[in-house]
Structure formats: structure tokens, C-alpha cells
Amino acid sequence: MSAPFPNPSSRNSSSPNPSSPATTHSRPFFHAALRLGSAFYRLRVRQAKRWNFVEQMVAYSGYGTPTRVRVLGRVLLASNHGAGGLTDRAAKTVVGNVRGWRAFTSVPVQNREVEIELGGELHRVRADRGGLIDTYVQVRLDPGWHTAVFRAAGTGPVEAPIFVIAPDTRFGIVSDIDDTVMVTALPRPFLALWNTFVVSEHARTPTPGMAVLMDRLAVEYPDAPVIYLSTGPWNAAPTLARFLARNMYPAGALLLTDWGLTQDRWFRSGREHKRRNLELLAKEFPGIRWLLIGDNGQHDEEIYAEFSRRHPDLTAAVAIRQLSVGESVLSGGRSADGYQTQPAPSTDWVYAPDGASMAKQLRELRIF
Numbered sequence: 001m002s003a004p005f006p007n008p009s010s011r012n013s014s015s016p017n018p019s020s021p022a023t024t025h026s027r028p029f030f031h032a033a034l035r036l037g038s039a040f041y042r043l044r045v046r047q048a049k050r051w052n053f054v055e056q057m058v059a060y061s062g063y064g065t066p067t068r069v070r071v072l073g074r075v076l077l078a079s080n081h082g083a084g085g086l087t088d089r090a091a092k093t094v095v096g097n098v099r100g101w102r103a104f105t106s107v108p109v110q111n112r113e114v115e116i117e118l119g120g121e122l123h124r125v126r127a128d129r130g131g132l133i134d135t136y137v138q139v140r141l142d143p144g145w146h147t148a149v150f151r152a153a154g155t156g157p158v159e160a161p162i163f164v165i166a167p168d169t170r171f172g173i174v175s176d177i178d179d180t181v182m183v184t185a186l187p188r189p190f191l192a193l194w195n196t197f198v199v200s201e202h203a204r205t206p207t208p209g210m211a212v213l214m215d216r217l218a219v220e221y222p223d224a225p226v227i228y229l230s231t232g233p234w235n236a237a238p239t240l241a242r243f244l245a246r247n248m249y250p251a252g253a254l255l256l257t258d259w260g261l262t263q264d265r266w267f268r269s270g271r272e273h274k275r276r277n278l279e280l281l282a283k284e285f286p287g288i289r290w291l292l293i294g295d296n297g298q299h300d301e302e303i304y305a306e307f308s309r310r311h312p313d314l315t316a317a318v319a320i321r322q323l324s325v326g327e328s329v330l331s332g333g334r335s336a337d338g339y340q341t342q343p344a345p346s347t348d349w350v351y352a353p354d355g356a357s358m359a360k361q362l363r364e365l366r367i368f
Contacts, residue, residue, distance in 0.1 A: 044107045053077040055109055059150040059160030060237055061253045063225055065284070066141050069162050071116055071125070072253070073133040073150050074234060078106035106235070108132070109152075118148040118162065127152075130258050132234060143167075143223070161251065163225060165285065171221045171316060172285065173214070173252075174278065175293040176300055177230040177240060180321050181210045181249060206247040207321065209355025216359060217291070218250040220368035225288075226252030229277055231270030231298075234258055271299050278307050282314050289316040291367060296351070297323045308347040317348040317367055319358050 060072040108131025116123045116137060123137040133150075143166035150158045165172075178184040183205040218224065232240065234256045241254060257273040281290065292307065292315065294300025301320060308315040350361035362368060 049077070051079065053079055053107065055112075055152065055154045056106075057114070057150050057152045057155040057158045058238070059148065059158045061160055061241070061251065062148065062162045063227070063253045064136070064139070064162065064164055066139070066143060066164055066167065068136050068138050069118070069141070069148075069164065070136055070253075071118070071123075071133060071148060071150075071160070071162070072255075073114065073116075073127075073158075073160065075109040075112040075114065075127045075131045075133075075152050075155070076106040077109060112152050115151045116148055117151070119146060130234075132258070139164075143169075163251075163253070165225050165288075166223050167287075169223050169225070169285070169288055172225045172227070172281070172288045172290045173217055173221075173250075173293065174227045174229050174281070174290050175214070176295060176298075177228055177232060179207075179295045179297050179323060180293060180300075181207055181214070181228075182240075182243060183207055204243055206243075207355060209357070209359070210321075211248045211355070213355035213359045213362075214249050217368055225285075226250045227255060227277075227281065228252055229255045229274055230257075231273060232256050271303060274299075274303050275306070278303070282307075282311050286314070289314055291316045291319065291362075293319045293321075295321040295323060312346045315347050317350065317362065317365055319350045319352070319362060321358065322351050322353045324353065 054077070056076050056078050058074045058076060060074075062069055062071045064070050108129075109127065110129050110131060112127045112131070114125050114127060114133055116125060118137065119139050119141045121139065125133055125135050125137070127133050141162075141164045143164050146162045146164060148160045148162050150160060175181055214226070218226070228240070228244065230240075237254050237256055240256075245251070255273075255277050257270065278290075281288075292300075292304045294304060301318075304315075304318045304320075308318065348365050350358060350365070352358040352361060
């Protein structure tokens with residue numbers, strides 16, 4: 001059975017935020033939008049079935065402690081790309097091989113029950129309204145890498161790596177993705193759409209020196225968890241995972257989000273997504289000090305500064321990649337060099353345009 005812990009990314013808030021747009025004068029319009037969204041979803045399901053889309057399970061890398069782990073996955077209706085002629089292995093990974101805009105043609109399967117086999121035990125969980133599984137299960141596992149097997153009715157088994165963090169681990173890494181480890185165009189509207197829907201991961205550019213920096217950190221701290229925390233959509237997870245692996249970034253869990261309406265908001269907040277997950281890490285691993293890596297083109301500085309004020313004893317340092325002039329213009333601006341949004345006085349901050357310069361400053365701080 002699954003552990004009685006709340007879904008970390010639950011969309012079904014029982015007490016909407018009074019200040020949210022859905023609880024003001026716009027409430028009737030918001031509920032109308034929800035009904036319209038539900039009708040559109042049913043239309044997409046019917047269209048997917050006409051196109052002979054098949055139900056498929058997608059599993060993502062997870063993490064946790066020896067007694068409970070966070071498991072992530074998604075149930076989708078997606079094109080089988082002629083799955084009748086595929087081998088079993090290819091059929092299991094067909095969703096992961098979808099690139100660009102094709103990843104966004106899939107339709108989430110709502111509320112599907114999923115079985116997860118991990119450590120010789122079977123857990124039953126249920127996907128949410130977006131087809132997403134993001135919950136905790138109770139386990140008895142040794143530290144290190146393990147494999148979880150996900151199964152949903154009508155789908156084949158799909159495997160996902162799970163990293164169990166040792167109780168005596170004292171260092172961890174949280175990194176943004178867009179414009180931090182990968183040069184992208186977010187939130188640049190037109191280029192963002194191009195990069196998300198059209199360009200394959202082979203055309204994406206790694207940030208100079210960042211893979212080497214991350215690898216050095218992994219060598220120095222072989223037991224450290226690596227968490228890639230991004231506001232990118234779950235549809236892009238297979239593409240991002242392949243990009244990270246091909247460019248030799250250390251393995252770690254992807255914590256992404258979804259776009260669109262929730263039960264009490266017009267749009268999901270990327271900042272709240274990051275804040276919520278950082279707070280979960282602080283609660284789950286009170287003995288780990290985190291190196292927080294981001295860029296100065298969005299809200300990473302503000303979010304990391306808030307975390308360092310709330311948890312100065314859990315913040316090893318903050319490393320911010322400085323965008324170039326061209327990148328900052330396209331991204332809508334950047335903070336002034338050295339801007340730190342009133343961080344905790346004890347927190348060390350480094351600013352650099354690339355991984356090599358960042359590594360030099362982190363060495364001076366004796367981070368590695």
C-alpha cells in the first residue's frame with residue numbers, strides 16, 4: 001500500500017487561497033473556464049481514440065530515504081507510432097522517444113490506478129487529473145540506486161531509477177535547468193515555443209562548463225542527491241532527461257510542473273512550484289546542506305534568498321549563472337550583478353557566466 005503522505009504536487013486544494021484570482025470577482029468566469037477545460041479534455045480523449053492512441057505509462061526518476069521514497073510518473077494516451085511492429089523494449093520506451101511538438105499531442109489519463117513494484121513490495125497509487133503520479137510510498141531499502149517498476153491497466157511495465165539517500169548524507173545539489181545547465185529561450189515567447197515544440201534535444205546547447213562543474217561535485221560528493229528543479233512542463237521530461245544524460249550531467253530527479261488551470265488558479269505558479277519543492281527537501285532531509293544553482297534571468301535569486309533566510313543551516317551556498325547581454329534582453333532582463341534579495345548573512349553567493357568560473361569561486365569557498 002502507498003504511504004499516507006500528501007501528494008507533493010496536488011492540484012486539488014481543499015481550501016483555496018482567498019487572494020487567488022479564483023476567489024475574487026472572477027470566480028464565475030473561472031468556474032466556466034474549468035467547465036470549458038473539462039469539455040475540451042473529453043474532446044481530446046475522443047480524438048486520441050479516433051487516432052488510435054494507446055494508453056502508456058511514463059516513469060520518472062525518484063528519490064527518498066530508506067523508509068519512504070517519492071515516486072513520479074504519468075499515464076497518457078499517446079501515439080503508438082505503429083507499435084504493432086515494435087519490439088517489447090521499444091514499445092515500453094516509445095513515449096520517451098517522442099521529440100518536440102509530438103510530446104504535446106499526448107492526452108493525460110485521469111485518476112488511473114497504478115501499481116508500483118519497488119524493493120519486493122507492491123504499492124497502489126492513483127494518478128491525478130493531469131495523469132500525474134507524484135506521491136510517497138513506504139519502503140525498506142538500502143542507500144543507493146534502485147529500480148521501480150510502474151504498471152497501469154492496459155500498459156506494459158516501465159522502469160524508473162530511484163535514488164535512496166543515506167541518513168548520514170550532508171550535502172546535496174539543487175539546479176535549475178533553463179539558462180542554467182542548458183541555454184534556452186525561456187521565458188522568451190516565440191523562441192520558447194520553438195525550443196519546446198520543434199527543436200530536438202540534439203539542437204539544444206549545454207551551458208559552457210556546467211557539466212564539468214556538476215561532475216566535479218558528484219565526484220567530491222558521491223552520495224549527494226542531485227535534483228533538477230525547473231518550471232518546465234512534464235511533457236518535456238523525456239527530452240530533458242536525454243539531454244542531461246548525453247551531455248554527461250549527473251543523474252538525478254527531475255521536478256517539473258504543468259501548465260494551465262488548477263482548481264483555484266488561472267495559471268500554475270512556477271515560483272510557488274520551486275518554493276514548495278525546496279521546502280519539501282528541507283523537511284525531508286533536515287541534515288543536508290544544499291548547493292542551490294540557478295541564473296539571474298528569472299526568479300532563482302529571489303527564491304534561493306528566501307530559502308537561505310528560512311534555512312540558513314541548510315544552505316551550503318548559492319551559485320548564480322549570469323546571463324549574457326543578449327540572453328538577458330531576450331529573457332526580459334536580469335538583475336544587477338550581485339543582487340541577492342536580502343539573503344541570510346551566513347550564506348555565500350557566487351556569480352559567474354559559465355561553469356568554469358563558477359567552479360573556481362566554489363573552490364575558494366571550499367565547497368569542493
